Amino acid sequence: MSTRMGWLWRCLVLAAGAGGWQLWTSAAGSSFFPPPSAIVARMYHLWFSGPAAHLFLTADATGNILPSLGRIFAGLAIATAIALPLGIALGRSPAVTGYLNPLLQFARALPVVTMAPVFIVLFKLGTQMEVATIAFGTIWPILLNTIDGAATVDPQQLETGRAFRLSAWQRLVWVIVPAALPKAFAGFRLSLSLSLILMVFAELVGSTNGIGYEMSNASNSFDMTFLWSTIVLLGILGYLLNALLGAAERLVLAWHTDRGRD
Amino acid sequence: MLEVTDLTKAYGRGHAAHVAIDGVSMNVARGELVSIVGPSGCGKSTLLRCVGGLTMPTAGRVVLRGAPVTDVPDGLAVVFQDYGRSLYPWLTVRDNVALPLRRTTRARAARREAADGALAAVGLTGAGDRYPRQLSGGMQQRVAIARALAADPVLLLMDEPFGSVDAQTREDLEDLVLRVRRERDITILLVTHDIDESVYVGDRVIVLTPGPGRVRADLTVSLPAPRDQIGTKELPEFVRLRTEVSRLVRSRDAAALPRE
Amino acid sequence: MSQPTLTRDRARRLPPWAVPWVRGATGVVVFLLLAEAAGRLGIISRSALPLTSSVLWRVVLLAGNGRFVADFGATLEAWAVGMAITVAAGVPLGVLLGSLPGVRAATRAIVEFLRPIPSVALILLVSLLLGPGLRMSVTLIVYGAIWPVLYNTIAGIDDVDPLAKETNRAFGFSGLATIRMVSLPSAAPFIATGIRLASAVAIILDIATGYITGPINGPGIGAYIAQESTSASDLTVILAATVWAGILGLALDLILLGAQRRLLRWHHPRLGEAE
Numbered sequence: 027m028s029t030r031m032g033w034l035w036r037c038l039v040l041a042a043g044a045g046g047w048q049l050w051t052s053a054a055g056s057s058f059f060p061p062p063s064a065i066v067a068r069m070y071h072l073w074f075s076g077p078a079a080h081l082f083l084t085a086d087a088t089g090n091i092l093p094s095l096g097r098i099f100a101g102l103a104i105a106t107a108i109a110l111p112l113g114i115a116l117g118r119s120p121a122v123t124g125y126l127n128p129l130l131q132f133a134r135a136l137p138v139v140t141m142a143p144v145f146i147v148l149f150k151l152g153t154q155m156e157v158a159t160i161a162f163g164t165i166w167p168i169l170l171n172t173i174d175g176a177a178t179v180d181p182q183q184l185e186t187g188r189a190f191r192l193s194a195w196q197r198l199v200w201v202i203v204p205a206a207l208p209k210a211f212a213g214f215r216l217s218l219s220l221s222l223i224l225m226v227f228a229e230l231v232g233s234t235n236g237i238g239y240e241m242s243n244a245s246n247s248f249d250m251t252f253l254w255s256t257i258v259l260l261g262i263l264g265y266l267l268n269a270l271l272g273a274a275e276r277l278v279l280a281w282h283t284d285r286g287r288d
Numbered sequence: 289m290l291e292v293t294d295l296t297k298a299y300g301r302g303h304a305a306h307v308a309i310d311g312v313s314m315n316v317a318r319g320e321l322v323s324i325v326g327p328s329g330c331g332k333s334t335l336l337r338c339v340g341g342l343t344m345p346t347a348g349r350v351v352l353r354g355a356p357v358t359d360v361p362d363g364l365a366v367v368f369q370d371y372g373r374s375l376y377p378w379l380t381v382r383d384n385v386a387l388p389l390r391r392t393t394r395a396r397a398a399r400r401e402a403a404d405g406a407l408a409a410v411g412l413t414g415a416g417d418r419y420p421r422q423l424s425g426g427m428q429q430r431v432a433i434a435r436a437l438a439a440d441p442v443l444l445l446m447d448e449p450f451g452s453v454d455a456q457t458r459e460d461l462e463d464l465v466l467r468v469r470r471e472r473d474i475t476i477l478l479v480t481h482d483i484d485e486s487v488y489v490g491d492r493v494i495v496l497t498p499g500p501g502r503v504r505a506d507l508t509v510s511l512p513a514p515r516d517q518i519g520t521k522e523l524p525e526f527v528r529l530r531t532e533v534s535r536l537v538r539s540r541d542a543a544a545l546p547r548e
Numbered sequence: 549m550s551q552p553t554l555t556r557d558r559a560r561r562l563p564p565w566a567v568p569w570v571r572g573a574t575g576v577v578v579f580l581l582l583a584e585a586a587g588r589l590g591i592i593s594r595s596a597l598p599l600t601s602s603v604l605w606r607v608v609l610l611a612g613n614g615r616f617v618a619d620f621g622a623t624l625e626a627w628a629v630g631m632a633i634t635v636a637a638g639v640p641l642g643v644l645l646g647s648l649p650g651v652r653a654a655t656r657a658i659v660e661f662l663r664p665i666p667s668v669a670l671i672l673l674v675s676l677l678l679g680p681g682l683r684m685s686v687t688l689i690v691y692g693a694i695w696p697v698l699y700n701t702i703a704g705i706d707d708v709d710p711l712a713k714e715t716n717r718a719f720g721f722s723g724l725a726t727i728r729m730v731s732l733p734s735a736a737p738f739i740a741t742g743i744r745l746a747s748a749v750a751i752i753l754d755i756a757t758g759y760i761t762g763p764i765n766g767p768g769i770g771a772y773i774a775q776e777s778t779s780a781s782d783l784t785v786i787l788a789a790t791v792w793a794g795i796l797g798l799a800l801d802l803i804l805l806g807a808q809r810r811l812l813r814w815h816h817p818r819l820g821e822a823e
Contacts, residue, residue, distance in 0.1 A: 036657035043658045058677055124568055125575030135798035137752045139668070140790045143759065143773050147783055148596060182373035189342060189366040190388040190439060200387070204378040223666040227756055230672070245672040253676075257669050264664025281378045281419050 060251045069255045086240075094229065094236040095263070097153060098221045101160025105217060108161075109168035114198075114206060116169075117176020134170060138163040138220055139227050146232045156228040156236075163224045164217035171213025175206030208282050211275050218271055222264050237263075289475055290316040290339070290443060295348035297334050307500035308334040311348070314494060314503065318442075321469055321476040323490035325483060327537055331501030332479040333447050339477065340364055340445050352443060365436035369448040371428040375420040381431050382407070382416035388439035406438040407431075409471070410464060426457035430464070437468065446478040450485065458482075459517050462489050466515055483537060487530045488515060495536040505536050580604070598784040606788035615772070620792065622767035626682060626754045627747070627800070630689030634746055638694045639739060642701025646735075647727060652702065659698075667692030667749065668756050675757075680765040685757050692753045693746035700742025704735025740808040747804055751797050769793050 044062055051061040073087035080088065116123045123130075142159045149155040179202050187197040229238020237256055244252035295312040298305045309331035316322050324332050337343040339350050341360040350357040352364075365388070368374040375384050386403040393399050407413055410430040420428050429449060436444055446465070450458040466489055469476055480486050486493050487509055495505040509529060511520055520526055562570060584600040586592045610616045645652045671688060678684040708731045716726045758770020765771060769789060776785045 032653075035653060039655070039657040040661065043661075121571070124571035125578070127568070128572040128576050129579055132794055132798055135748070135801050136790070136794035137748070137755050137797050139752055139756045139759070140773070140793045143777050143786055144783060144790060147777065147786065180373050182368065182370060183376065185342060186366070186368065186374045186376075188360060189340065189364070190435075191360050191362075191364075191391055192387070193391070196390060200379075200390075201376065204376070207378075219664075219666070222664075223668050223752070226666050227668045227760075230668070230760055241669065241672060245676060248676070250676075253673055257665060257673060260669045261661065261665040264666065265661070268664060281421070 057250055060254055064251050065254045065258055068251045069259065072252070072255060073259070090235055090237055090240050091259070091263075093153070094225055094238070097156045097160060097228075097236070098225050098267075100157045101224070102164055102214075102217060102221050104157070104161040105164040105168055106214070109165045109213075110172055110210060113169045113172025113210065114176045114202060117173040117179075117206065118202065120177060123173060123177070130166070130170060130173075134166045138224060142224070142228055142231065151232045151234060153233075155232050156225065159228045160221050160224045164221050167216035167220065168210065168213040171216075172206055172210040175209030176202055178209075179205040208279055211279060215268075215271060215275075218267055219264075222260065222267070226260065289318040289320075289353060290477075291349075291351040292316075292335075292339060293349045293351075295335065295338055295350065296346050297331070297338055297343065298346045309338070309496075310500040310502050312496075312501065312503055313348075314506065316475060316477065318475055319469075319473050320491045321466075321478065321489055323486035323493045324477060324479045324496065325481065325486040325493060325533060325537060326496030326501060326504075327498045328481070329499040330496040331499055332481075332496055335496070335501065336445050336447050336477060336479050340366055342366075363440075363442040365439040365441035365444050367429075367432050367436050367444070367446045367449045369451045371420075371425070371432045371452065374432060375428060375435075377420055379419075380416065381412070381418050381420060381423070384420065384431060385416075385435045385438050387435060402438055403434075406434040409437055409468060410434045424457075425453045426461065429453060429457075429461060433461075433464065433468070437472070441474060444474050444476045446476065448479055448481065451481070458485070463515075463517065465489060470514070483530055483534050484521070487511075487526060487533060488517075488520060493529070493533055495533060504539075505533075507532065598782070598787065602784050603787045603791070606784050607791050610785075610788050610792060616789070616792075619767045619769050619772040620796070623751070623754050623758070623769045624796070626685045626689060626768065627750050629682070630686045630693060630750050630754070631743075631747060633686065633690050634693040634697055634750070635743060637690070638697035638742075638746075639701050642698045642739075643705055643727060643731070643735075645698070646702040646705025647723075647731065663695055667753055671753075671757050671760050675761050675765070680761060682766060684761075684765065685754055685768070688757055689750045689753050693750045696745035696749065697739070697742045700738045700745070701735065704738030704742075705731055707738065708734040736812055737808070740804075740812060744801060744804045744808070747800050748797060751793070751800070755793060769796070 048061050048063060051059045073084055073091060074082050076082050076084035076087065083091070116126065141162050142155075145155045145158045145162070149158060183201050183205060184197060187201050192200065225236070226238045226241070229236040230242050233239045237259060241253060241256040244250075244256060292312060292314050295309055296307070297309050298307045300306055312331075312335055314322070324335065326332050334343065338345045339357070341350075341357045341364070344358075352361050355361070376387070379387070382400065382403045385406050386399045389399045389402055393402065404413070404416060407416055410433050412427060412430050412434065415423065415427065415431070420431060423431065429452070433449075449465075450461050453461065462485060465476065465478070468474070478486075478489060490509050493505075493507045493509060494503055495507070496502065497504045507529065511523065511525055511529075580600055587594060587597065587599040645655060667688065670691060674684055674688050674691075678687060712730050712734065713726055716730045717723070721729065754768060755770040755773075758765060758768035758772075759774045760770070762774045763771045769792070773786055773789050776789065
């Protein structure tokens, strides 16, 4: 199926799905399942009916959506800043990695939300706790994947570097880092999904603003339409962030041949 | 130009040791193209890597231009067999070719120019902005050769450079190497398992015994230059030489050439 | 070019299979000692983080704590039930979607739209809908865990060599039999990896749900941590419970990995894991 047809087909299916959802909820009339039309209207009302100068964002949006996104970026930035260099260093030292392996495996297997209560006690409620939670949870996929990428650099590529007398630094920058990037990106993609989960979780339990906080409010006041709005918003944000990452990946890894499914 | 004396390389220790090459000696004069040929496992690649300073020998010495080789020396360039793994996929063709220049030339424009010059020398003008994977196998190996040329080497080591391309491309690349050598007066060591190739391109052919590799024969190729894929290969002298080399390679005899 | 280093000489006296274990164990011990030293020397203030030794001791004590054991068991139970339903529903559904390209294309858009919704976002909704209890936990677990199973199963079925299927059909076997004889075994490693990913998600969801909804929802590690978080600001218990959560996650992952390796021992190493 050509991409044009594919797009058309997908839009049709989405429209059909949305239509079906609308019909079913309207018919059922349950307050727990407001129709999508109501949800969209509410979302517009809540967040997207602001002045054009603010990109149509309302004060509610700038006061909640932006901080949530900001914390995700901050957490991911910290995680990446630590995990990338550390991952490359460890990947090139298999001996050191051997010593650290059980600790890394334990940290990886630790359910990612379990450190949030710890950080709440440490940092109390608020942004610091949330960023710490996100950073701590998202380090591991990036770290472990980068270690893998750096450890499996093609020895022939390194030998070529030596044959042309590249310095150790040049080999690092021109050979090891680019070779490790595809796997690092795969790790980052995982971390992106985790960051959303952690953002919501941290805000549900320990924040005074943000999307999760709004969700918590909605739940407490039994405002189902509001609750559904936050859920849909999260879905949209998740989709957009993943699309953004995909675009960045295609840009940076343009040279990477598609050797099969990733 | 290049003196190899009693070169020995063994991997492992004691009983489990695997001797790749044993007491290999040879001298290469400036501007010579020496083919090194032998059966699988005779240590040809190990020999090349020792000469290039990529591996340290267990015994023996390599002296290049009067200086002993203890690490990768100046003025060396290498072309590997597997261009797919030796060219960097994340760099454009031009950046790949300019890579060895990063060490010596600071100015980006100068590097660019030199890279374009090398690409022209191998017949790939205009491919500079593409990525290696967009080129055919033969063209990729030309890029690898261009990269070696950009380093302006005095000694070029080629490790089975045409083993991964089809026969016709191989012939074109053989002629390219001959032309480049003529134009730039480079000394070349070419390791190959293709007997015809070893005689066709070489001024000398060194035949190694099956592992551990020792020099079985050191033949001088007295074929006229410039060589031609069809004309030269018709000559009786060519046929005689390649038969001789073939016999030497195939013989199971592990006896080395008696030392003088 | 490498000269044997001192470490390698020492390591050479060990049989090669033991080296990773010894190194790993050394790493863990050194880490714990350093952490303990940092605490005792005051590098990490004791009012912020408890001593490593206290936490470790508490980890041991928790094993004998009736309430915690009940909570641990409850999380494990929810995981088991959730995973059973996930696999029982997810694998056949994945096989169906993977084998019928028409259905797959039709549902793909919807799947891609639903997938980015973080599962924890649904905790509040589902808790309002279903009220507290095992049913709610399991529902959430299934929702979160089914995606990796579904995705990986579809990918695995997709990846089956068409020639193998055709060969099987040429021998007269029906489409259904071909699925059983060719597609499923071929897709098995992907499915297995999907199940392991689902397992991790399941634990996360159970603990998250337990923590958010608290003990009203019944026992669970999350509920335990929530309770301890309110009563005291002493991190020792919380950290100890966290360690147990990590042990649970690691143990389940290793068990599943072991089962995968054993059951799929015959499998061609070409079809690797997408981790």
